[in-house]
Structure formats: structure tokens, C-alpha cells
Amino acid sequence: MIKIDIVSDAVCPWCYIGKKRLDKALNKYKKYKFDINWHAFQLNPSMPRNGMDRKQYLFSKFGGENRAADIYKQIELAGLSSGIEFNFGQITTMPNSFFAHILIEYSKEEDLQSDITEKLFNAFFIEGKDIGNLEVLLEIARKNNIKNFSKNIFSERKDIIDNVQISDNTSREKGISGVPFFIINNNYAVSGAQESEVFEKIFETCLLEEKN
Numbered sequence: 001m002i003k004i005d006i007v008s009d010a011v012c013p014w015c016y017i018g019k020k021r022l023d024k025a026l027n028k029y030k031k032y033k034f035d036i037n038w039h040a041f042q043l044n045p046s047m048p049r050n051g052m053d054r055k056q057y058l059f060s061k062f063g064g065e066n067r068a069a070d071i072y073k074q075i076e077l078a079g080l081s082s083g084i085e086f087n088f089g090q091i092t093t094m095p096n097s098f099f100a101h102i103l104i105e106y107s108k109e110e111d112l113q114s115d116i117t118e119k120l121f122n123a124f125f126i127e128g129k130d131i132g133n134l135e136v137l138l139e140i141a142r143k144n145n146i147k148n149f150s151k152n153i154f155s156e157r158k159d160i161i162d163n164v165q166i167s168d169n170t171s172r173e174k175g176i177s178g179v180p181f182f183i184i185n186n187n188y189a190v191s192g193a194q195e196s197e198v199f200e201k202i203f204e205t206c207l208l209e210e211k212n
Contacts, residue, residue, distance in 0.1 A: 001033045001034070002032065002034050002206050003035045003037075004183070005037050006019075006181075006183075007040075007181040007183075008179050009040075009101075010100040010101065010131060011044070011094070012043055015180040015193070016079070017082050017084060017193040018182070018194070019121065020082040020083055020084060021195055021199070022182070022196070024196040025199035025200045032203075038117055040104070042101070043097075043179065044097070045168065047095070047097075049132070050096070051093045051095040051096050053092070053093065054091050054094045082193075084125070086126070087128060089128075090127065091128045095124070095131050095133070096132045099154055100132065100137060101164045102157075102160055102161065102164055103140065103149070104117055105160045106141075106157070107141075116144060116146065119143075120140065123140060134151055134154060178191070180193060184199075184206065185206050185209075
């Protein structure tokens with residue numbers, strides 16, 4: 001059993017790319033068991049609860065549309081190499097990702113964390129949906145077999161709410177300032193959306209360690 005902890009944000013394009021590259025590596029190791037856990041990290045923890053206009057966000061973060069366009073062009077190219085056709089032009093609202101993390105944390109109870117994370121990435125980056133909107137999140141949960149997920153979860157499941165906040169705080173205390181960040185078997189750290197070969201080499205090392 002190889003354990004993979006993934007620190008990620010649902011509104012991070014590099015996290016989507018990182019997941020695809022990890023998936024490619026995992027596909028080569030289908031006969032082995034993996035314990036994969038997703039951990040919340042908010043790139044924009046001070047984002048208003050209802051999010052903000054994406055153009056305004058890009059201007060405040062990158063200092064203008066031209067600078068943002070150059071950066072996102074590189075992300076688009078990296079995405080294409082990993083099988084993702086980013087549709088940034090479809091996005092009008094930059095969401096607060098806290099509620100999306102609550103859905104991801106809740107989906108762990110159904111053993112569907114990776115599936116829901118993929119659906120959230122797709123909803124935001126391909127369909128341009130506001131994944132900070134509760135109705136959007138409820139729809140994603142409903143369509144993907146997340147049982148008994150309701151608006152009450154966002155306010156009443158204190159354990160899940162606390163887990164999301166603790167995860168974010170703990171990651172920062174460990175010195176993690178950017179995502180994605182992968183921790184494999186509590187021993188090997190991979191920072192950023194590395195190519196699948198990087199994961200494969202670590203998997204081989206882990207499997208050798210299991211034999212010895």
C-alpha cells in the first residue's frame with residue numbers, strides 16, 4: 001500500500017494538471033494499492049465568500065490582463081500536454097473555494113474524494129461554473145452519488161468545517177506555500193505539477209522499500 005497525501009485547491013489550474021499527471025502514473029501501477037487523501041489549501045483565503053469578478057481578480061493578482069494572458073497561455077499549453085483543454089474564457093467569477101473543500105472532505109466518507117475533485121476541476125476550468133456557489137456544489141454532489149449532502153452540511157458539520165480549516169493551517173505551518181504538493185508514504189515530497197515519471201520513480205522506491 002502506497003499512501004499519497006495531496007495538498008490542493010479546487011481553483012488551482014496547476015493542481016488539475018498535477019492530478020492528471022499523477023493519474024497517468026497511477027494507471028501504470030494498477031495492480032498495486034494506493035491510499036489517496038486530498039487536503040484543503042486555499043490559494044486565496046481572503047477571497048470574499050461570494051467570490052469576485054474574474055477580470056478584477058486577474059488585474060489585482062497579476063497587474064493587468066496582458067500579464068495574466070501570458071501566464072495563462074503557459075498553463076493552457078501545459079494542460080494540453082496532460083489532456084486538459086482549459087476554457088478560461090468561460091470563467092466569469094473567481095470563487096471562494098472553502099465550500100468546495102467542504103464537499104471534497106465530505107466525499108471522503110463515500111470514498112469518492114478523487115472523483116469529486118476531478119468533477120470540481122472540470123466544472124470550474126472547463127464549464128466555467130462558480131464552484132463557490134452552494135447550488136452548484138449540491139448539483140455536483142447529486143450527480144456523483146454523494147449521499148445525504150445538503151446545504152446544512154456547510155453550516156452544521158463542524159467536524160468537516162474544522163478539518164478543512166485545520167488542513168489549510170497545518171499545511172502553511174509546514175511551510176507549504178504553493179500547490180499542488182504531494183507527500184508520498186509520509187516520506188517523499190513532490191512540489192508542483194511534476195511529470196508522471198517523477199511519481200513513477202517514487203513509486204518504484206516505495207515498492208522496493210516494502211520488499212526489504
